[in-house]
Amino acid sequence: xxxxxxxxxxxxxxxxxxxxxxxxxxxxxxxxxxxxxxxxxxxxxxxxxxxxxxxxxxxxxxxxxxxxxxxxxxxxxxxxxxxxxxxxxxxxxxxxxxxxxxxxxxxxxxxxxxxxxxxxxxxxxxxxxxxxxxxxx
Numbered sequence: 001x002x003x004x005x006x007x008x009x010x011x012x013x014x015x016x017x018x019x020x021x022x023x024x025x026x027x028x029x030x031x032x033x034x035x036x037x038x039x040x041x042x043x044x045x046x047x048x049x050x051x052x053x054x055x056x057x058x059x060x061x062x063x064x065x066x067x068x069x070x071x072x073x074x075x076x077x078x079x080x081x082x083x084x085x086x087x088x089x090x091x092x093x094x095x096x097x098x099x100x101x102x103x104x105x106x107x108x109x110x111x112x113x114x115x116x117x118x119x120x121x122x123x124x125x126x127x128x129x130x131x132x133x134x135x136x137x
Contacts, residue, residue, distance in 0.1 A: 031075050037062035038072050039092070044099040052122055053082035056099050058106060060092045064115050070128045073118030081122045087132075088116040 031038055037060075044056040055077060061069060073086045087105070089095040094113040096106035104111065111133035119127050 031072060034065075034068045034071055035063070036065055036068055041089075041092070041095045042097050042099045044101055044105075046101060053079040054101065055079075055082065055084045056101070056105050057084075057086045058096045058099055059086055059088050060095045061088050061090060061115075064088075064090060066116065066128065066130065069116050070118060070126070073120065073128070074126070076118075076120075078120050078124075080124075083122055084118075084120045086118040087114050088118070089113050090115050 039060045040057055041060055042058045044054070046054045057076060059072065061072075069086075069088050072088075073084070076084055076086055078084045085105070087096075089110070091113055094110060096110045099106055114133050115131060117129045117132040119129075121127075
């Protein structure tokens with residue numbers, strides 16, 4: 001009888017832990033929790049799976065909330081010893097649709113409309129630069 005109670009308690013404990021893990025997994029914060037609207041217009045990822053993975057994104061944002069833009073960059077995928085760059089644009093029509101692997105990464109005519117650049121380096125250092133190509137007029 002005592003063994004049945006012990007097994008019941010263990011099963012109950014395991015079920016509580018599984019429910020807790022499931023709840024925690026499905027309630028993680030994400031891009032949808034940020035203020036403003038974010039839309040990934042284009043991206044580039046190199047096909048080199050043996051070396052550093054380079055990811056570059058052009059993202060439209062409805063507002064220039066710098067902390068939310070940095071949080072958006074933190075939500076983007078990053079690989080150890082890789083590099084992730086996110087360029088933010090405030091006007092959807094003036095967001096580049098083609099990203100290149102080499103600088104300047106997109107057509108220079110869009111540089112005037114870039115309001116922010118997030119970068120996470122190979123060693124995990126994060127930087128957020130406002131108006132990386134100069135002030136938008």
